[in-house]
Amino acid sequence: MSKEFSHIEKDKPAMVDVGDKTETKRTAIAVSYVQLPDDMAEHIHDGEIKTLKGPVFQTAIIAGIQGAKRTWELIPMCHQLNLNKVSVDIELKKDLLVEIICEAKCSGKTGVEMEALTGASIAALTVYDMCKAFSHDIVIKETKLVKKTGGKSDYTNP
Numbered sequence: 271m272s273k274e275f276s277h278i279e280k281d282k283p284a285m286v287d288v289g290d291k292t293e294t295k296r297t298a299i300a301v302s303y304v305q306l307p308d309d310m311a312e313h314i315h316d317g318e319i320k321t322l323k324g325p326v327f328q329t330a331i332i333a334g335i336q337g338a339k340r341t342w343e344l345i346p347m348c349h350q351l352n353l354n355k356v357s358v359d360i361e362l363k364k365d366l367l368v369e370i371i372c373e374a375k376c377s378g379k380t381g382v383e384m385e386a387l388t389g390a391s392i393a394a395l396t397v398y399d400m401c402k403a404f405s406h407d408i409v410i411k412e413t414k415l416v417k418k419t420g421g422k423s424d425y426t427n428p
Contacts, residue, residue, distance in 0.1 A: 285347050291379040296420030299373045300386035300413065302394035306366035307407040317362055323400050327360040330370070330396040334358035337392025338374050338385040348384050351376050356385065358393050370394055371416075381421050387413060 313319050319326035335356045342350040355375040363369050372389035374382040394410045401408055418425045 288379040293377055293379050294420045295377050296381050297375045298383040298386035298418040299416045300390040301416050302370040302390040302413040303411040304368040304394050304397050305409040305411050307405045310366055310404055313404055321400050326397055326400045330393040331358045333396040334372055334389040334393030338389030341385045341388040345384055349380050351378055356389055358389055383415055383418050
């Protein structure tokens with residue numbers, strides 16, 4: 271089965287026409303992982319990192335939500351969506367691994383995968399930005415789509 275790129279028409283970039291698609295409830299969940307270096311442990315208190323810029327994880331949650339809402343402005347071929355919900359959860363796992371989960375929901379004609387991925391990515395970048403004064407050995411390890419529902423097919427990343 272050969273697949274075509276949906277954002278190419280007559281060898282030129284093009285935004286996909288979703289006008290004839292059926293509106294469905296759509297959700298997407300993405301995750302980003304940020305590895306903090308060992309010397310960051312001394313700055314973590316009660317599951318939060320406090321900096322002169324403010325609380326890192328709380329700020330990253332707000333940034334992730336903002337990022338998801340502005341995805342259409344950042345990625346050229348994304349449609350502007352009327353999001354019903356965006357949530358960002360951040361948890362400090364063992365060995366100073368920060369897990370960022372972003373969920374986006376809408377009722378629409380196109381999916382919200384890019385909004386969830388953008389939200390998780392922007393939250394991860396915010397963690398880096400707010401902690402870089404402590405160390406530049408912070409690593410944004412991975413950002414991936416975990417699940418999507420709605421539209422033609424559902425998807426779960428094993």
